[in-house]
Amino acid sequence: MILLPAALGIACGFALVRFLWGRNARCGSEFATQVFLAIGFGAGILSLDFFIVPGAGPRALVTIDTAIFIAFAVAGFVRRRRTDENGHVIRATSEVHPIWLVRALMAAFFIALAVGLYSAVVRTMAHPHGDGWDAFAIWNLHARFLFFGGRQWRDGFSSLIAWSHPDYPLLLPGVIAHLWTFLGYDSVAVPAVIALLFTFCTVGLLCSALFTMQSKTAGLLAGTVLLATPSFLEIGTWQYADVPLSFFILATTVLLSSSGNETADQAFGSCGLLTLGGLAASLAAWTKNEGLLFFCAILFARFLIGVRHREANKSRGSIWLFLAGSIPVLLVVVYFKHWIAPPNELFSQSNAALQKLTSPQRYWIACQWFGRDFVTFGDWLWFPLTVAMIVFGLLVGRNQESSRNVQVRIVRLGLFLTLAGYFVIYVVTPYDLEWHLRYSLNRLFLQLWPSAVFLFFLTCSGKVETSWVSPQD
Numbered sequence: 001m002i003l004l005p006a007a008l009g010i011a012c013g014f015a016l017v018r019f020l021w022g023r024n025a026r027c028g029s030e031f032a033t034q035v036f037l038a039i040g041f042g043a044g045i046l047s048l049d050f051f052i053v054p055g056a057g058p059r060a061l062v063t064i065d066t067a068i069f070i071a072f073a074v075a076g077f078v079r080r081r082r083t084d085e086n087g088h089v090i091r092a093t094s095e096v097h098p099i100w101l102v103r104a105l106m107a108a109f110f111i112a113l114a115v116g117l118y119s120a121v122v123r124t125m126a127h128p129h130g131d132g133w134d135a136f137a138i139w140n141l142h143a144r145f146l147f148f149g150g151r152q153w154r155d156g157f158s159s160l161i162a163w164s165h166p167d168y169p170l171l172l173p174g175v176i177a178h179l180w181t182f183l184g185y186d187s188v189a190v191p192a193v194i195a196l197l198f199t200f201c202t203v204g205l206l207c208s209a210l211f212t213m214q215s216k217t218a219g220l221l222a223g224t225v226l227l228a229t230p231s232f233l234e235i236g237t238w239q240y241a242d243v244p245l246s247f248f249i250l251a252t253t254v255l256l257s258s259s260g261n262e263t264a265d266q267a268f269g270s271c272g273l274l275t276l277g278g279l280a281a282s283l284a285a286w287t288k289n290e291g292l293l294f295f296c297a298i299l300f301a302r303f304l305i306g307v308r309h310r311e312a313n314k315s316r317g318s319i320w321l322f323l324a325g326s327i328p329v330l331l332v333v334v335y336f337k338h339w340i341a342p343p344n345e346l347f348s349q350s351n352a353a354l355q356k357l358t359s360p361q362r363y364w365i366a367c368q369w370f371g372r373d374f375v376t377f378g379d380w381l382w383f384p385l386t387v388a389m390i391v392f393g394l395l396v397g398r399n400q401e402s403s404r405n406v407q408v409r410i411v412r413l414g415l416f417l418t419l420a421g422y423f424v425i426y427v428v429t430p431y432d433l434e435w436h437l438r439y440s441l442n443r444l445f446l447q448l449w450p451s452a453v454f455l456f457f458l459t460c461s462g463k464v465e466t467s468w469v470s471p472q473d
Contacts, residue, residue, distance in 0.1 A: 002190070005046065005058075005182050008065040009175075013042030015069050019076035020272035020279075020325075029211035029219070033254070036205040037276075039197060040247050044283040047174030048332060050181070055150055058182050105220040112227035113203070120196060123237045128188045130195075130239030138165050139241055140191055142173035147180045159342035167341035169333060171287040172241045191239045198244040199236030202450050203227060205247070209254040210457055214399075218457040225385055225453050229378040231446060241288045242443045246450050248284035249294055252277050253415075253451040256298075256407045257458060271321050278325030285333050289344065290422070290447060292333065295326065297417035301410045346429060353428035362433060366426045369437040377445040389456055399459050412455055415448055 017034045049064050050056070056064070129136050141164055145156025157166035172194070179190045203226050210219035226232060236243040255277035259270045281298050284291030302319050347353070356362055375384045422444050429436045 002179055002182050005061065005065065005179055008062065008069060009042035009046040009178075010039055011042070012045045012065060012069045012072065013040070014038035015072035015076055016041055016045070016279075017276065019072050019079060020276045022079065022270065022272040024080070027212065029208045032208035033205060033212060036201045036208060037251055037255075037280075039201050040205075040244075040251055041279070041283070043175045043194070043198075043244075044171060044279075044286065044329070046178040047171045047286070048329065050146070050174045050178040051170055051332065051336075054146070054153055056181075061178065061181060102216060102220075105217055105224070109207075109220045109224045109227070112224050116203075116227045116233050117200070120199060120233050120237050123234070124192045124196060127237070128192060130191065131234075132238050132240065135191075135239040137163070138168060139172050139239060140176070142166075142168070142170060143176035143180070143191065144186055146170070146173055146177035147186060154340055157340050157342070162342070162345060167289070167337065167344045168241070169286045169288060169291070170336065171283060172244055192237075195237055195239045195243070198247050199233065202236075202243065202247045202250060205250055205254060206450055206454055209258070209454065213258060214458050218460065222453050222457045225389070226450055228385065229380070229446075229449065231377065231379040231442060232449065234379070235443060235446060240443070242447055245284055245287045245291050246447045248280050248287055248291065249415075249447060250450040250454060251280035252284065252294075252298065253411045253454055255280055256411050257405065257455070259407050274318055274321040275325035278322035279329065280325075281322075282326035282329035282333070286329055290418075290444065293421045293425075294414070294418045295330075297421060298411065298414035299323075301413040301417060305406060305410050305413065346425060352430065356428045357424075359427075362427050365433055366423055366437065369426075369441055370423065373441050373445055377442045378449070379442075389453075393456065393460060396460050408455065408459065411451070415451055415455075419448065 014034065017037050021034060045068060046065070049061065049068070053060065053064060123131070130140060142156065146153050149156055159166065172191075176191050176194060179194075180186050183190070203223055206226055207219040207223040210222050232243070255273050259273035259277065281291075281295045285295045299319070299322070302322060306319060375386055378385060422441075426433065426437060426441075
């Protein structure tokens with residue numbers, strides 16, 4: 001029974017991606033990228049339609065999902081018949097790396113994947129309700145409010161139970177409740193499977209995107225790095241929202257970076273990919289509060305880099321395309337935040353927050369933790385991969401073409417602004433600063449880690465020839 005809504009959700013996501021992508025995939029890795037994106041976007045669609053039509057039964061939800069799929073499928077068919085738009089995706093056309101190196105990297109990747117799958121499944125079976133307070137006290141609890149609440153579901157998002165963070169967005173609880181509706185009961189398997197899907201779809205999206213845009217070796221190396229990050233696999237099975245958020249942040253990074261190899265003299269990129277990037281960023285905002293910070297950071301980064309661009313009109317046009325994809329989801333986020341959720345406790349004491357901003361000691365404590373966790377956040381056993389990647393980058397150099405890509409510069413600045421926002425939030429936090437840093441900073445770094453790995457390998461120099469993927473290829 002549960003396979004029908006899950007398949008419909010993925011089909012809706014795939015039809016949406018194909019519609020906005022603007023053309024058929026030109027290689028297997030590009031098709032794989034579309035599939036991994038479709039799984040994440042499908043989860044977003046299931047969450048949104050359950051939230052917009054609260055209390056709907058299985059038959060109504062199937063009707064809505066089917067209608068969404070048909071609408072996107074027809075729109076995509078019509079668009080592809082009218083034009084086969086150049087998606088401006090860069091594809092690696094040839095590699096000069098020795099075949100033995102590629103095979104060795106492939107073997108290492110699949111060994112890491114097999115070990116990661118095994119450990120994740122074992123950990124999930126050992127902790128079917130999730131591992132940690134947030135799983136059952138926030139995310140799965142909110143899903144049960146939506147599922148069992150009926151017409152009184154809003155009562156579950158009251159300031160009287162502030163310990164459950166009722167202001168947190170509802171992408172994860174929404175998709176869980178959507179699938180529970182078809183089962184008829186709150187199966188613990190649903191959030192567990194969703195957690196595993198987001199974890200390994202993040203790995204798949206990272207690898208397939210780099211296969212397409214850079215090289216096979218870059219994709220294999222990046223995937224192995226992510227799978228070799230113990231805390232990524234561990235937190236991925238906790239049933240928290242941090243890994244789903246990292247998926248949508250990575251999706252935004254991939255889509256914006258894919259939208260063109262622009263320099264200061266070129267256009268800002270493909271319309272469809274920019275719109276998809278806006279949708280991915282808005283789904284990040286619907287996943288967790290940190291996603292809303294990320295969305296604002298990306299938008300501000302687009303503005304900052306756009307005003308320096310010689311063609312200001314095209315810069316403004318790209319911002320509107322980005323917003324066109326994000327506005328539908330942002331309206332839902334604004335509605336939830338304004339009319340349902342109570343105020344966030346981090347900003348409830350504005351006077352105290354202003355006083356903390358002038359305290360040098362708080363800045364010093366936050367700097368110490370940020371510096372230490374930059375090296376140790378992944379829980380690596382022997383040697384931190386962050387340091388190893390810096391050394392590797394210094395040895396191989398930078399890919400100047402990718403580094404000059406305007407979209408890459410935008411997402412790189414956006415990630416930095418997001419990290420800066422995290423820092424400021426810690427400075428003004430109403431909680432004990434040391435306690436707050438100790439129990440959350442590791443997860444905040446992890447939210448940005450897949451995107452940082454993607455940008456690192458995308459901009460690393462490699463003996464790879466690239467060419468534009470055009471309709472004539």
